[in-house]
Amino acid sequence: MSHGWADQLMNDHETTEKVFAAVALALDAPAGPPPGLLQDALAYFEGYVGACHHLKEEHHLFPLVERRGVPKHGGPLAVMLGEHDESRLVLPRLSALIHRYTRGEREVLDELRATFAHYSTLLKDHFWKENDILFPLARRVLTEADGDAVMAGIEATESAIGPDTRATFYALAERVINAGGVEDLSFGVERDVLAAILNTLPVELSFVDKDDCVRYFSHENGHKIFPRTRGAIGMAVQNCHPEKSVHIVNRILADFKAGRRAVAEFWIEMGDTMAHIRYFAVKNPAGEYLGTLEVVQDIAPIRALTGQRRILSEA
Ligand SMILES: [Fe+2]
Ligand SMILES: [Fe+2]
Structure with missing residues (x-):
């Protein structure tokens, strides 16, 4: 509806x-x-x-x-x-x-x-x-x-x-x-609190701006499925991906910029880890493309859940 x-x-x-x-x-x-x-x-x-x-x-x-x-x-x-x-x-x-x-x-x-x-x-x-x-x-x-x-x-x-x-x-x-x-003022918290909130999310975030330049990644000091160093900031995103996948990255970015799609999703098995990788087009309220957010999560523990644990059963 x-x-x-x-x-x-x-x-x-x-x-x-x-x-x-x-x-x-x-x-x-x-x-x-x-x-x-x-x-x-x-x-x-x-x-x-x-x-x-x-x-x-x-x-x-x-x-x-x-x-x-x-x-x-x-x-x-x-x-x-x-x-x-x-x-x-x-x-x-x-x-x-x-x-x-x-x-x-x-x-x-x-x-x-x-x-x-x-x-x-x-x-x-x-x-x-x-x-x-x-x-x-x-x-x-x-x-x-x-x-x-x-x-x-x-x-x-x-x-x-x-x-x-x-x-x-x-x-x-x-x-x-x-x-x-x-x-x-985004959420009524200071910038360092917002950074701590993002670093507490159970997902790894990276952001590339509208010119395909890496501007942010979360969990700098914690374990990451795909390690990144501060040197990535300011680099063209195409330089952060293996050469054989660059044409796919470029196609996704072109689709996001043209508004042909807003999400791209991949999942890769890496030993015990099931890396779920999603790209989201980030837009301002006027609908203008601001960049792309990459969200990476190990979903193996989530996929292994069975039955239920309700909050009341914790009491
Ligand atoms: Fe109203
Ligand atoms: Fe209203």
Whole structure:
């Protein structure tokens, strides 16, 4: 069944939450937030969140959910609509404060921080409710044709605003996110904690950028199925593979760049190890190719599992 609409709307939520994180960081900066970042963020909140995202739900998703038996009053739909309305009441206040701050009235900063906290907390909580409660409910009650109708409605709402609306606003969001210091806000952890998390994953990761250059690998100091040294960073990926397989690597990369496929998968028996190797095309929210992620895992212990061990049997 087609639930592309949920992916689209949840992408909007995720992008918006990253903008919130970037603005929150900027508002806490000792030198005060750069006015340009606040103006870009405001343009995104007004032009996309308020005037596009909420409308896609109000005009196309909620009415169909209601038609499939979920009452508009007294249930989750009423809560969602109420929160959209509240966010629309807060936004003009936020807008006025941002305009005053960019005109040089630095004394409004405390009120600006409090108003932004109100707006962003309200919507973060709202997105969570939609992602975890309303959308799963909608997935259950909507038919396949309903899902297609919501998708068509999303596209119609976006094109009524202008061509490439989503890509344009996602690019604006990206500008805010980058200006706010993106490396520290992906998951609310510092860069070294993020590195430790990646090194704790039971899979080995390598990343080559859009120009086929190796930029990252995990587990530098631990055991690896395919050992790598720091010298690989900066090398062309073609130089890291045996010559007889380079043409296959090149074909996969060309397919990823052209969007012909997004995953390539191999598995190799190496003694007791069953190396499962997957390549994933990595794209930004606008769908642009950023590079390729290699994920390597020894799946022999997983393949050997039988029966079950449930968490309750551990008690
Ligand atoms: Fe919503
Ligand atoms: Fe939403």
